[in-house]
Amino acid sequence: MSRLLxxxxxxxxxxxxxxxxxxxxxxxxxxRRVLDGSNTGGPLGHGHPRMAEALRKAASLPMVSEGWAWAxxxxxxxxxxxxxxAGEDWAGAVRFCLSGSEANDIALSLCQALSGxxxxxxxxxxxxxxxxxxxxxxxxxxxxxxxxxxGATRVPPAGAPVHVLPPPEGAAWRADxxxxxxxxQRLHGAPGMLADSAAVILDYSQGGFYxxxxxxxxxxxxxxxxxxxxxxxxxxxxLGRAGRxxxxxxxxxxxxxxTLGKGLGGGMQAxxxxxxxxxxxxxxxxxxxxxxxxLRGHPMAMAAVSAYLxxxxxxxxxxxxxxxxxxxxxxxxxxxxxxxxxFRVAGQGLHWTxxxxxxxxxxxxxxxxxxxxxxxVAARALELGAVIGTSGExxxxxxxxxxxxxxxxxxxxxxxxDESLLVADRAHNGAQA
Ligand SMILES: Cc1ncc(COP(=O)(O)O)c(C=O)c1O
Numbered sequence: 529m530s531r532l533l534x535x536x537x538x539x540x541x542x543x544x545x546x547x548x549x550x551x552x553x554x555x556x557x558x559x560r561r562v563l564d565g566s567n568t569g570g571p572l573g574h575g576h577p578r579m580a581e582a583l584r585k586a587a588s589l590p591m592v593s594e595g596w597a598w599a600x601x602x603x604x605x606x607x608x609x610x611x612x613x614a615g616e617d618w619a620g621a622v623r624f625c626l627s628g629s630e631a632n633d634i635a636l637s638l639c640q641a642l643s644g645x646x647x648x649x650x651x652x653x654x655x656x657x658x659x660x661x662x663x664x665x666x667x668x669x670x671x672x673x674x675x676x677x678x679g680a681t682r683v684p685p686a687g688a689p690v691h692v693l694p695p696p697e698g699a700a701w702r703a704d705x706x707x708x709x710x711x712x713q714r715l716h717g718a719p720g721m722l723a724d725s726a727a728v729i730l731d732y733s734q735g736g737f738y739x740x741x742x743x744x745x746x747x748x749x750x751x752x753x754x755x756x757x758x759x760x761x762x763x764x765x766x767l768g769r770a771g772r773x774x775x776x777x778x779x780x781x782x783x784x785x786x787t788l789g790k791g792l793g794g795g796m797q798a799x800x801x802x803x804x805x806x807x808x809x810x811x812x813x814x815x816x817x818x819x820x821x822x823l824r825g826h827p828m829a830m831a832a833v834s835a836y837l838x839x840x841x842x843x844x845x846x847x848x849x850x851x852x853x854x855x856x857x858x859x860x861x862x863x864x865x866x867x868x869x870x871f872r873v874a875g876q877g878l879h880w881t882x883x884x885x886x887x888x889x890x891x892x893x894x895x896x897x898x899x900x901x902x903x904x905v906a907a908r909a910l911e912l913g914a915v916i917g918t919s920g921e922x923x924x925x926x927x928x929x930x931x932x933x934x935x936x937x938x939x940x941x942x943x944x945x946d947e948s949l950l951v952a953d954r955a956h957n958g959a960q961a
Pocket of ligand 1: 761790
């Protein structure tokens, strides 16, 4: 038995064993070099020379806890505002922390303190993390933070009452061509849910639901009306992956709080952030924020944030992602039309979801022994030379390669997915027969 406890993320299949990485490739223990196709934490790929150099230099910095001042932390905050949040005049201040989960928990508990309300709201199929309140608003049924086993799943009780709004839609392609009802109809129950909520938290990728300007602006308006704060969870989409600095910039509304993580330090340091609007900062004036973490804002993490923001700007990563978005949309829609197993394609920038036909995701609890169809497709992709992720979901695959991927490698990744989907087609055709 291994001494190391593992996650159930790669539901049903053995995870690849990585021994190294270079550029957009992983090196595996079996000697193969495979494309890194679904890694939301690795915007720069592996061994980016400028990031590696920044970290080498940072390794000799002192250890300074969050309770002490560190000039590099102030510098990283200024750069986040100067580069990432340029032009966003509503944004007031930032606090750094360690993970997306922690950022969301801190943000949600702050909203509870400010409003005196306990309930929080999210949308269907959301994932916001597995710590504290972020776990409560993670409503994908298989990510409950407990123990999943055939017939004996143990789920920890939630800490806060959670309201679940309908999701935005906006698929690039759907097998059933379904027409989505108008926003007002879909969100007609939302004001009631927001009326007693401290915050509503919206992300822009999980479960295959991406940015939808009309949806965002409608929820933002209802939240304001209800005295409920709006948190934009940009842990996946912030600072690169969406092809613009933030996904929320696609709408007219602006959040009260933004959370960041994953790629914020180029994926090479555990670092996340909570950005507060000036209005929220003003509401906190006169109070000390009784929240602390020893390793938050660590000098090495701050060096990684500064290096990432510089690379983002100087290597024009946003422009690169925006240019590749069209290629992914075109190829995935065309591919889905040829594969009977495909149900839905949606995405933005360099994050794309391919949902397969199959049982309703609401029923999936990762509590069966068989590998789900998405994991079987991912296993085939690995044989063919690419790591493609499933988020541990039963019927959903996603592509999120490093933002530094070139067109030739992107085409190869898409071709591998295309061929791997034959596994799902066979399962689908068998089930139909
Ligand atoms: C939208 C979103 N928010 C928050 C998180 C949690 O981030 P972390 O895994 O860094 O705790 C994730 C992780 O996948 C995420 O996708």
